[in-house]
Amino acid sequence: MSRESSDSKPIAEVRVGPDLFHALCWVASALAVATLAWIIYEIVTSAWPAIQKFGFGFLGSSSWVPNREVFGVFPFIVGTVASSFIAILFAFPLGLAIAIFLSENFLPAPVRQVIRFVVEMLAAIPSVVFGLWGIFVVIPIIKIFGDWAVKNLGGVPIFSGPAYGNSMLTASVVLALMILPTVTAISRNALTAVPKTLREGAYALGATRWEAILGVILPTAAPGVVAATILALGRAMGETMAVAMLIGNSSRLSWSLLSPGGTLAGLLANQFGEAEGLQVNSLMYAALILVVITLFVNVLGELVLRYTQSQTAGIR
Amino acid sequence: MTEDAARSSATQTPGRPDFLTVRNFDFFYGKKQALFDINMDIPEKRVTAFIGPSGCGKSTLLRNFNRMNELIEGVHYSGDIKLLGQSIYNKEVEVIALRRSIGMVFQKSNPFPKSIYENIVYGLRISGEKKKSVLDEAVERSLRGAALWDEVKDRLHESALGLSGGQMQRLCIARAIANRPKVLLMDEPCSALDPIATVKVEELIHELKQEFTIVIVTHNMQQATRCSDKTAFFYLGKLIEYAETQKIFSNPGQKQTEDYITGRFG
């Protein structure tokens, strides 16, 4: 539409083109906003029969038996939350360490560039490839660890046997790798946003490098690091394929990390293709719950991030 | 102004003239040489001002006294700097101990986003001081020393970021003297302050030289005449002239110095 309104055209058309373009941009914006509402509307209406039939009991019920038309997602909610939190437990210290590593000069710049590239590569690898890799690498390792843990630490509920390869722990370990780039990137931004003068101030008072990092830089960057963690948690909760391929997709609740579990996203991935009738409605209900949880976590993360930015603006 | 400086030096007992010494000192940022063969003796319990146009090396030299320049990658030096006859580059000198004995105040005040109290005791805490009585005593002594006690004594546990610009800078001075340093380095401490806050900091410098050896970098020649005893003029990385402040400003020995202080360049 840009060509149509070049200078050689008559004046009347020159007026029409720009106005049309302005209107078009407005329509596009309105459509973009409508998309989110539309998504939620479609999911709610499709889920409606299940919402009416099961109500809030759907959230607390543990049985998912399609051929008897009994549906409840409690184990999947637990699995979603648990796998994400365990993943954060692994990814947080690692991601923070890498963020610090990237913002300090422990090793020469080229080495830091390599690590940075590696972390960005992790973000680019498709979920399904993580899943494939997990099946052939992580599952055998977790199985060996699991057998050892059951034998030696079996008394602890989270290590009670029997140990499976397709387990909560396997899914969490791979999830941790997948969210590592998110934790690292946002934490690194928070760290580098800390004014250089604060670091100099700490050094000038006789602080060692790590006293400056732990006592001044990290506390100043803390809200940003928290935001990074929350946003990564949101990502982990919505992550589908790798988890579906590794977690075992069981609706049985277990305390053990070495037992199979299930997540909301995994449930959708596994059952949508062949679902019919009330099962579709129930899956839509499960999707709605997933949307609500992830939106809540993401909004929280964004709010913390905004708060952080306003805080660091005050220091500058 | 010069009378003022003369009076203050007359009332003080003279300390060691070679408290801090610089010998044949060259300094490089990568391949670029920033300082050329600097030699000078900085006297004890006096205020020594470094003046000169931007990029003349005065801040670079100041930042070598507490080895802050080492934070920049690719810097190197030759020659020596000695505090009380002991090389600050001696391998046995732990740089963290050195920085405790040579405190620094920066151009832009940089209080940590912590309470006023925690800012002051930071240096003590990292070196392992835990006794509350010692910390409390240090807070009061340092804040009084920085002429800030009366203004903040009722809100010691509020955030330091709530102070005015001038108060923040005096807090940073208090934070530096809480470490009981031997030397206090000031890198254009008033350049971001309004005239009233500047006067307060300058008065404070007068008080502080009773106890500390002070080296101050300044762009403001009135400030150098008001508060220093000796002045060093730097130009293009070289020490051009170094003498009593009174002499530098009334009867400079070098043409370049005269051109600079009369405002012909810089």
Added chain:
Amino acid sequence: MDNIVTHAPDFFSNSQAEATKAIARSLWNRVLTSVCVALSLLTLVPLVSIIYLVLKNGLPLLSWSVFTQLPPAAGMVGGGFGNAVIGTIVMVGIGLLMSGPLGILSAIYINEYAPASRLAQAVRIVAKLLTGIPSIICGVFAFAIVVSTTGRFSAFAGGVALAVLMLPTILLTSEQALMGVQSAFREASYGLGATKFQTIVRIVLPDALPAIMTGIMLAVARAAGETAPLIFTALFSQFWAKSLSEPTASLSVLIYNFSTVPFPHQIQMAWTASLVLVAFVTLANITAQLVFSKKH
């Protein structure tokens, strides 16, 4: 600063105790540095492992014929994933056709026409929220509006799902791209008597184009690797697709399907497909960064 001092640095310390403490502090500093470096280098292990296995298991079957043949039936050998490559390209193309204009036009509106308007603020918030929506929800949405209404799985449904997935990336990176255009350019254009429209089309868009392309490349790379939005919208097919309204194969769904079967040949084909996918995604990412860095 990281040097360990073996000799008590008592000269500058106020006391011997403080000097001893300083040595301990230095040592602790060194320990923490080592831990931090070790943890950072540890991330190399999984990535190297993934790349190594994808190459080792994927290369043997890689040949021109895998791009031209249909997937092997269960237990059979030979074949390829030509239909999946085409399916992925077609569905990403449909997604881009829908989300590209929508995202770029919205970005123009919120950055050029009415940056402070309520609509613009709403667009920014919604785009941020859409980035946080799990990719499988895009599939659920496409299932609801396309599969349920047409009664069949189709490439079109897959494309719609990918469009929703790509929209926020394209929108937000385009906005960034437009913000990166110096306001001096706009002012100069207005100063010469140009209208807003002329300024946008002749000055702003050409200058922002490389960065917008970067956003598009990133969105394409991400969409090409996604499985969740396609798994129950486009489903899968063993055959060449004849239209956009029938189940369509994609590389990512092929990897998923073949990774869980008990046939070694299919599993190896999954690795080969992974190799193709990872190579494409990496290439797209690197191109995106090169295009971007050329501008800045």
